[in-house]
Amino acid sequence: MICFLTSRADDPNTGELNTANHFAEELRLHFPRPCRALTVSSDPDGWKMTDFYAALMRGCFEKAGFLFESWETLDSRNEMQAAELIRKSNLLILSGGHVPTQNRFFRRIRLRGLMKSYEGVVIGISAGSMNSADVVYSMPEEEGEAVDPDYRRFLTGLNLTKTMLLPHYQENRDDVLDGMRIYADIACPDSVSRTFYAIPDGSYLFIGPGKEELRGEAYIIRDGLMTQISSDGDTVLL
Numbered sequence: 001m002i003c004f005l006t007s008r009a010d011d012p013n014t015g016e017l018n019t020a021n022h023f024a025e026e027l028r029l030h031f032p033r034p035c036r037a038l039t040v041s042s043d044p045d046g047w048k049m050t051d052f053y054a055a056l057m058r059g060c061f062e063k064a065g066f067l068f069e070s071w072e073t074l075d076s077r078n079e080m081q082a083a084e085l086i087r088k089s090n091l092l093i094l095s096g097g098h099v100p101t102q103n104r105f106f107r108r109i110r111l112r113g114l115m116k117s118y119e120g121v122v123i124g125i126s127a128g129s130m131n132s133a134d135v136v137y138s139m140p141e142e143e144g145e146a147v148d149p150d151y152r153r154f155l156t157g158l159n160l161t162k163t164m165l166l167p168h169y170q171e172n173r174d175d176v177l178d179g180m181r182i183y184a185d186i187a188c189p190d191s192v193s194r195t196f197y198a199i200p201d202g203s204y205l206f207i208g209p210g211k212e213e214l215r216g217e218a219y220i221i222r223d224g225l226m227t228q229i230s231s232d233g234d235t236v237l238l
Contacts (some may be wrong), residue, residue, distance in 0.1 A: 002122070003205070004023065005129035005132055005205040008167070009057070010060045016067075022230065036089045036091065040092065040105075041076075041105065042097025043102070043105075054071070062069065092118065094128025094129070109157060131157045133165070134158075134161070136155040136164065138152065141184065146180055169200045188224045191225075
């Protein structure tokens with residue numbers, strides 16, 4: 001299995017496939033041919049939004065020259081066929097969205113178990129990348145979650161990696177939720193005895209045979225402290 005766990009796969013300024021840190025170039029080396037893509041929804045009942053973003057993402061890849069034999073979407077409309085859809089695919093795209101909502105859907109379709117025999121390429125986008133970890137740090141993101149004593153900040157993920165990612169750092173680093181700064185007052189205290197990695201758009205975690213590499217700008221959050229460990233263009237072996 002080859003994994004690209006991204007903050008996002010496209011460039012937000014152009015809408016084209018992101019080329020930063022050799023993302024598109026590396027993907028070309030591992031892209032399956034013929035490619036049978038499957039997008040796994042983050043909101044299984046949000047059909048309209050799922051279809052919209054799936055079409056947008058397919059167009060982004062095709063514009064960059066990536067061709068597909070088939071492209072299907074997995075959500076509540078066909079979740080009973082999850083095992084067969086995953087078996088047929090060789091490119092799995094884990095969509096972005098609300099981490100706990102997607103995590104519940106992953107557990108419902110038993111995706112963690114299905115991934116044990118999957119041998120294709122995985123592209124995680126935002127929440128999809130976060131839910132790829134063995135233990136997922138589901139940092140509060142919606143109003144009320146940071147102060148809700150019943151909100152679960154650590155969830156069981158797909159176990160594609162032990163690395164816990166926090167995406168979109170460039171746009172959310174100054175965000176305040178429920179009166180708390182999401183990094184200084186939420187993520188840093190939660191990192192005691194744990195390690196998180198914050199990445200901006202354009203950075204990603206590459207997982208290949210026997211190696212994991214953070215590519216691009218990244219920040220380590222560990223035991224309450226946050227430190228930049230790489231810049232754009234850098235590679236950090238984990």
